[in-house]
Amino acid sequence: xxxxxxxxxxxxxxxxxxxxxxxxxxxxxxxxxxxxxxxxxxxxxxxxxxxxxxxxxxxxxxxxxxxxxxxxxxxxxxxxxxxxxxxxxxxxxxxxxxxxxxxxxxxxxxxxxxxxxxxxxxxxxxxxxxxxxxxxxxxxxxxxxxxxxxxxxxxxxxxxxxxxxxxxxxxxxxxxxxxxxxxxxxxxxxxxxxxxxxxxxxxxxxxxxxxxxxxxxxxxxxxxxxxxxxxxxxxxxxxxxxxxxxxxxxxxxxxxxxxxxxxxxxxxxxxxxxxxxxxxxxxxxxxxxxxxxxxxxxxxxxxxxxxxxxxxxxxxxxxxxxxxxxxxxxxxxxxxxxxxxxxxxxxxxxxxxxxxxxxxxxxxxx
Numbered sequence: 001x002x003x004x005x006x007x008x009x010x011x012x013x014x015x016x017x018x019x020x021x022x023x024x025x026x027x028x029x030x031x032x033x034x035x036x037x038x039x040x041x042x043x044x045x046x047x048x049x050x051x052x053x054x055x056x057x058x059x060x061x062x063x064x065x066x067x068x069x070x071x072x073x074x075x076x077x078x079x080x081x082x083x084x085x086x087x088x089x090x091x092x093x094x095x096x097x098x099x100x101x102x103x104x105x106x107x108x109x110x111x112x113x114x115x116x117x118x119x120x121x122x123x124x125x126x127x128x129x130x131x132x133x134x135x136x137x138x139x140x141x142x143x144x145x146x147x148x149x150x151x152x153x154x155x156x157x158x159x160x161x162x163x164x165x166x167x168x169x170x171x172x173x174x175x176x177x178x179x180x181x182x183x184x185x186x187x188x189x190x191x192x193x194x195x196x197x198x199x200x201x202x203x204x205x206x207x208x209x210x211x212x213x214x215x216x217x218x219x220x221x222x223x224x225x226x227x228x229x230x231x232x233x234x235x236x237x238x239x240x241x242x243x244x245x246x247x248x249x250x251x252x253x254x255x256x257x258x259x260x261x262x263x264x265x266x267x268x269x270x271x272x273x274x275x276x277x278x279x280x281x282x283x284x285x286x287x288x289x290x291x292x293x294x295x296x297x298x299x300x301x302x303x304x305x306x307x308x309x310x311x312x313x314x315x316x317x318x319x320x321x322x323x324x325x326x327x328x329x330x331x332x333x334x335x336x337x338x339x340x341x342x343x344x345x346x347x348x349x350x351x352x353x354x355x356x357x358x359x360x361x362x363x364x365x366x
Contacts, residue, residue, distance in 0.1 A: 046077030047173030086305035167300035199235030266336035
């Protein structure tokens with residue numbers, strides 16, 4: 001087993017390798033950029049943007065670029081949105097804040113790395129001066145295991161209680177993501193589409209409740225388990241409420257042609273929502289240029305990426321508070337697991353995922 005320092009797409013990274021799989025973590029922003037099974041398909045399931053990626057500290061924002069531009073210049077795969085999910089307010093933008101908070105743009109530092117005969121452990125994190133918070137992330141992987149355990153500790157450095165929204169923005173892209181092929185499942189019940197128009201070309205109606213997985217389409221019901229081939233260009237967002245009868249929540253992404261599945265499992269109370277973001281070649285502005293197919297599975301403590309102020313002012317949504325509070329000088333711990341494994345070709349998706357000991361039982365329907 002190894003923990004290596006290197007580069008990927010000209011970015012500084014750490015690579016964690018337990019002899020069964022490897023995970024690539026970017027120093028700039030802490031993004032999980034690459035996941036590879038050693039004995040599985042040679043395919044990175046995470047999204048790697050088609051434009052050039054740069055380190056956050058090397059980015060020079062052009063005059064007139066919007067608040068999302070700094071993040072887009074360095075984004076990849078699974079990025080964390082903290083201490084808010086969505087856009088900064090006009091006043092925050094004027095003060096220099098950008099979309100999804102400071103964490104995905106900070107330089108992350110290593111605080112611990114250990115490799116034994118049985119397990120590797122790696123801790124990195126960053127301080128957020130504007131939010132007055134600290135984020136620390138620890139990976140723990142047993143030798144030969146297909147499960148990556150992740151622990152995140154968020155600490156309030158100030159002397160007052162602070163509200164925050166928090167999202168694990170897991171984004172998939174080609175070649176793993178294929179329209180009409182890649183299947184997404186989750187432990188969801190209710191769903192709700194974005195409250196306003198999300199993009200110029202939408203498959204879904206706005207501000208409409210539904211039951212997963214059939215979304216309320218503009219032209220009739222839409223099966224949200226896939227990005228359908230019927231729409232040449234589209235862009236949508238819907239929020240799914242995880243099953244309140246379960247202590248844990250999960251989602252899976254499975255490509256039946258490649259025989260590869262990736263899944264995440266977490267405590268439902270930590271992240272009761274999962275946002276489904278689809279970008280189907282609809283965004284024409286720079287740097288998108290109508291060239292991107294991607295799907296974000298974004299488990300979160302808030303339903304929509306609308307910024308902290310709107311989350312606080314919205315109040316309970318479908319009976320769930322849309323933000324959390326961190327006590328003065330307090331720390332809160334979050335835990336989730338990443339599972340990567342080969343599955344039989346032609347698999348139809350995932351019916352259920354249940355924690356069992358240090359592993360998981362995964363039901364694949366016949």
